[in-house]
Amino acid sequence: MDAWDVYSDEHTDLDGWPHDDHAYGLRASQRDADTHTAFEPLRTSARLLLGTAEAQLAHLPANTVQSRWVYQLGVLHAALERLEGLQEQWTTTLDTLPANVQPGSPVFDDALAEHHAESWSYLDDWATHGQALREINSAALKAPSRLAPPPTTAPVTGRAAPVRK
Numbered sequence: 001m002d003a004w005d006v007y008s009d010e011h012t013d014l015d016g017w018p019h020d021d022h023a024y025g026l027r028a029s030q031r032d033a034d035t036h037t038a039f040e041p042l043r044t045s046a047r048l049l050l051g052t053a054e055a056q057l058a059h060l061p062a063n064t065v066q067s068r069w070v071y072q073l074g075v076l077h078a079a080l081e082r083l084e085g086l087q088e089q090w091t092t093t094l095d096t097l098p099a100n101v102q103p104g105s106p107v108f109d110d111a112l113a114e115h116h117a118e119s120w121s122y123l124d125d126w127a128t129h130g131q132a133l134r135e136i137n138s139a140a141l142k143a144p145s146r147l148a149p150p151p152t153t154a155p156v157t158g159r160a161a162p163v164r165k
Helices: 002-010 021-043 046-059 068-096 106-129 131-142
Strands: none
Touching (some): 002 021, 021 046, 021 068, 021 106, 046 131, 068 106, 068 131
8 A cells, every 4th residue: 555655656746646647557556456365364264253343342441442433443343344256247257257257368358457456445445454453453452451350459358468587
């Protein structure tokens, strides 16, 4: 994402219009594909990660919760729903392509580029707000356990102090 921001800043005018539409479009297509590839290992466990974060968030002490986390989890849920829908559309598209259309052919590559372009903004949501999952997990790991009593520095009464020799 940082590389894209640098590229975009260097190859657009002050109003955000590309200096070379074709080159910019090719680079955007590469960005879309790279973003999709980066998210793919996470996609299968994304729903589990969201559920875990929500469960952790529900048990955190109020003074440790960042107000933006609920919003960010909502954005991530909505983005995942859209990504799952787009993945289903992509599967349908693959099923409708002629049998002789293979990766590397213009028809396949154009369809894949369109799929990546449609997915990109939702993947960008994950890149932007995904750190909330780590933040919530970190807060949950640091939070005191509800099962363990709070630590005490007062001596336990009824016990003899150890004798030093």
